[in-house]
Amino acid sequence: xxxxxxxxxxxxxxxGAPVELKCNYSxxxxxxxxxxxxxSRQRLQLLLRHISRESIxxxxxxxxxxxxxxxxxxxxxxxxxxxxxxxxxSGAGSYxxxxxxxxxxxxxx
Amino acid sequence: xxxxxxxxxxQVTQMGQEVILRCVPISNHLYFYWYRQILGQKVEFLVSxxxxxxxxxxxIFDDQFSVERPDxxxxxxxxxxxxxxxxxxxxxxxSTxxxxxxxxxGEGSRLTVL
Numbered sequence: 216x217x218x219x220x221x222x223x224x225x226x227x228x229x230x231g232a233p234v235e236l237k238c239n240y241s242x243x244x245x246x247x248x249x250x251x252x253x254x255s256r257q258r259l260q261l262l263l264r265h266i267s268r269e270s271i272x273x274x275x276x277x278x279x280x281x282x283x284x285x286x287x288x289x290x291x292x293x294x295x296x297x298x299x300x301x302x303x304x305s306g307a308g309s310y311x312x313x314x315x316x317x318x319x320x321x322x323x324x
Numbered sequence: 325x326x327x328x329x330x331x332x333x334x335q336v337t338q339m340g341q342e343v344i345l346r347c348v349p350i351s352n353h354l355y356f357y358w359y360r361q362i363l364g365q366k367v368e369f370l371v372s373x374x375x376x377x378x379x380x381x382x383x384i385f386d387d388q389f390s391v392e393r394p395d396x397x398x399x400x401x402x403x404x405x406x407x408x409x410x411x412x413x414x415x416x417x418x419s420t421x422x423x424x425x426x427x428x429x430g431e432g433s434r435l436t437v438l
Contacts, residue, residue: 258430260429310419314367317367
């Protein structure tokens, strides 16, 4: 069975401080990992996926297969980063996404 | 920018009643999905739909649930006989299938079963 764990329900950081949102996963094969974000009063949207190895809005995430982690990082938090962040996993050959419970990021001005 | 639209935004129903939630996916998308989120819990996959048939479904998606694309634009989720535990936010999503894992979500339909 595949599972995604986001240990922090809420993370508060000051503007300009580094951010790390943790995500651990459990999956027997080679997963595809994603971060989705939901800003206040907006819909859930894709932030980034590990396969693209891209930086979006200053965020990066590295897949660590040894630690089965896919933590989301940003060196300097901005107020507009305040949102709900969901880590998600998809197994090989599947379009089904398994989501974590989400972490609410609050950036304090 | 094209968006997935869902109606109704909120529906209240009595236990045992049938409910139909409607979605209009983005027009050139080929894959359609329903997810749900019970208050305080994870977003959970229900079903995916491609080429006019179900491609995957979860354990949650039992015989009480059905999906269809009746007219080539709408994508509906029907719950035949609602239970209290069906109360949740239901999200429709669509994707092209080209950018793997990039789903475009609607704003959700909140279902309250009394």
